[in-house]
Amino acid sequence: MSSKTKVYEEVLNQIRNFINENELSPGDRLPSERELSEQLNAGRSSVREGLRAMELLGLIETRRGEGTFLSSYRPHHTVELLSAFILQEPKIKKDILLAKRILEKEATKMAFSRVKNGGIEELSSVLSNGKINEKQRHSEFFIIIFQHAENHLLQKIWQLMEDFSYTIEKNSYNSQFYSQLIETINAGKYETIEGLFDYLYN
Amino acid sequence: MSSKTKVYEEVLNQIRNFINENELSPGDRLPSERELSEQLNAGRSSVREGLRAMELLGLIETRRGEGTFLSSYRPHHTVELLSAFILQEPKIKKDILLAKRILEKEATKMAFSRVKNGGIEELSSVLSNGKINEKQRHSEFFIIIFQHAENHLLQKIWQLMEDFSYTIEKNSYNSQFYSQLIETINAGKYETIEGLFDYLYN
DNA sequence: GTAGTTAAGTGGTCAGACCAATTTATTTTT
DNA sequence: AAAAATAAATTGGTCTGACCACTTAACTAC
Numbered sequence: 001m002s003s004k005t006k007v008y009e010e011v012l013n014q015i016r017n018f019i020n021e022n023e024l025s026p027g028d029r030l031p032s033e034r035e036l037s038e039q040l041n042a043g044r045s046s047v048r049e050g051l052r053a054m055e056l057l058g059l060i061e062t063r064r065g066e067g068t069f070l071s072s073y074r075p076h077h078t079v080e081l082l083s084a085f086i087l088q089e090p091k092i093k094k095d096i097l098l099a100k101r102i103l104e105k106e107a108t109k110m111a112f113s114r115v116k117n118g119g120i121e122e123l124s125s126v127l128s129n130g131k132i133n134e135k136q137r138h139s140e141f142f143i144i145i146f147q148h149a150e151n152h153l154l155q156k157i158w159q160l161m162e163d164f165s166y167t168i169e170k171n172s173y174n175s176q177f178y179s180q181l182i183e184t185i186n187a188g189k190y191e192t193i194e195g196l197f198d199y200l201y202n
Numbered sequence: 203m204s205s206k207t208k209v210y211e212e213v214l215n216q217i218r219n220f221i222n223e224n225e226l227s228p229g230d231r232l233p234s235e236r237e238l239s240e241q242l243n244a245g246r247s248s249v250r251e252g253l254r255a256m257e258l259l260g261l262i263e264t265r266r267g268e269g270t271f272l273s274s275y276r277p278h279h280t281v282e283l284l285s286a287f288i289l290q291e292p293k294i295k296k297d298i299l300l301a302k303r304i305l306e307k308e309a310t311k312m313a314f315s316r317v318k319n320g321g322i323e324e325l326s327s328v329l330s331n332g333k334i335n336e337k338q339r340h341s342e343f344f345i346i347i348f349q350h351a352e353n354h355l356l357q358k359i360w361q362l363m364e365d366f367s368y369t370i371e372k373n374s375y376n377s378q379f380y381s382q383l384i385e386t387i388n389a390g391k392y393e394t395i396e397g398l399f400d401y402l403y404n
Numbered sequence: 405g406t407a408g409t410t411a412a413g414t415g416g417t418c419a420g421a422c423c424a425a426t427t428t429a430t431t432t433t434t
Numbered sequence: 435a436a437a438a439a440t441a442a443a444t445t446g447g448t449c450t451g452a453c454c455a456c457t458t459a460a461c462t463a464c
Contacts (some may be wrong), residue, residue: 007448008254032414043449045247048416052210052251053258064415065457095355102356106304153297154304157359194396209417234445245418250447266446267426
């Protein structure tokens, strides 16, 4: 039959289809491993290989005695593992950091016209929060930005890269950057955003 | 002992340690599944659960009859996999198209200073190629752009979205767009790129 | 009705058995 | 001696069956 594709990969596809067709959302239960094994004509061990991979990615959550559940995606599990392997590749690091910056810049521009008054205060409060460190401040700052940008896809991709760079790099950003960015948004100077990212960021 | 951590997670840690201690680099071979099983005091199926997760992440590569090999990490593996799940959310089509445009714009700006003389001709020849349709022309055009931009990660993400939008949407672009973009690059007008994408694209 | 017990279901793990592909060692042929 | 053909060993791929640990639900005893 389908000679090349491994069973566990096919299992992943089938599970995805199952999720799709039954319109499962985070929190819903998947069929048990034994059920899947039977329905997909695969050994339980192969099913588990697929499930374990999904679990490592944070796509599902398993509870012994209860079952396997869809979970909303959290990259953190993946990230710590990956970062340990990824460290030796300088080119990738630069790629990620650059891609991240681009996403942050464009998200800011998208958020620009949609930031309500409350948004500015939200951003400001992050900057003045003394309890969190530099990295956390950066994350929280742009999480707010992305929320206003209203593009879930970009946010997901950014989140992935953010988590990577979080453990990899000692990101020291120019401290003026954030406040100036807020000011720029508040003052309605759209054209200034581009320059801010090019010259002040990092 | 009574650890809650699952065996396959411990396997992942051990393998990582093994890689570090022996200073393995991409291409090197890992011990066989049976060896690992014995050395780590774990069942072979548990070892495989760990290995399969790593494989799915693109950290290793397995060849039947030969063994398991370290591979250089390719983030697009992860992005590809996740996208299959992420892309099922509503409103996602518009998000994809916008994200794609952003990537294309930034790639163009990155490529700007790196385009050699040959590059311009390459791009032009794509436009004058009568054998391909509009969609293909768009793809090939930006593949060249991304090659000059020299950021593999961004290119992979873009490719992914391009593939999706290819089947989903009937992207009709402004025909002037491409030729004007080439002219802008050729004339060295960096600042014009941004505007081109905002006003002429689509 | 409540508390305690039991049974069924589920994930977690292991051991053993084949299969399929590849490499290595051995034998045969030239 | 060199090359080719063959056999054996190794390795990943997969399935089955067996336990264990834990949770839930049904049942029983009070």
